[in-house]
Amino acid sequence: MFTPVTAEFFHAPTLELSRKLLGQILVHELPEGIVAGRIVETEAYMGAEDRAAHSFGNRRTKRTEIMFGKPGLVYTYQMHTHTLINVVSGPVDTPRAILIRAVEPVEGIELMAERRGKHMPMKNWTSGPGKLTKAMAITMDHYGSHFSEKPLYIAQGDPVHAVSVGPRVGIGNSLEAVDYPYRFWETENPFVSKFR
DNA sequence: AATTCGATGGGCT
DNA sequence: GCCCATCGAATTT
Known part of the structure; x- marks a missing residue:
């Protein structure tokens, strides 16, 4: 079974934590069973100084409010x-x-297959940020919970051997930020959303 | 009050 | 490759 990491796990600089998250297991305990996936791709958004971040310039709205809170939320x-x-x-x-x-x-x-359609190849179930949330039944109801607490949490996984780094996806109008190397993925892993 | 636009994905051409 | 779904926030009227 899986055990949530402690809140201290998240006390690391953002770029370091982005790498550290690769290989960890994202777990969601549902009434009908457990769904879990090994994290293979992440992107860092560096807050007030990062034009691509929702919180650029310390913009504080109902949506971004949680970004000002504790790590691991x-x-x-x-x-x-x-x-x-x-x-x-x-x-x-x-x-x-x-x-x-x-x-x-x-x-x-099986639970992921029910949400993502049995006809679609498994590599398409979780190979993108919108796909994985659908496969794992993650919704806006989870806003503000903590990744060290059930039912939605991160558990320790196997280490990642090779990490690739590159620019982020889908931020084409973010001026100077478009080429910042803030995207991290497990090299050659077939579930990564895009290759460059 | 209305409009524009995005850290996306799926279906169709 | 193009188009659309349709949410929240920011900008404009």
Whole structure:
């Protein structure tokens, strides 16, 4: 079974934590069973100084409020018809966050299949930030919970051997921030959303 | 009050 | 590759 990491796990600089999250297990305990996926792709959003971040310039709204809170909090938001999930990072009042962009299914395959359609190949179930939230039944109801507490939490996984680094996806109008190397993924892992 | 736009994904051409 | 779904926030009227 899985055990949540402690809150101290999240007390690391944002870019370091982005790498450290690779290989950890994202777990959701549902009434009908457990779904879990190994994190294989993340992106760091560096708060007030990062034009691509929702909290750029310390912008504080009902949506971004959680980014100013403690590390390890869950920041979910809607992108068109999809829910995306982030790990809040940085000290309190330093509004940084890490987007979880892809996971590799490790448990609850049947439950994920029900949500993602049995006809679609498994590599398409969780290979993108909107896909994995649907596969794992993550919704806006999780906004503000903590990744060290059930039912939605992070558990320790196997170490990642090779990490690739590159620019973030889908932030084309963020001026100087477009090429910042804030995206991290497990090299060659087939569940990564995109290659460059 | 209305409009614009995005850290996206799926279906169709 | 193009189009659309349809959410919250910021900007404009």
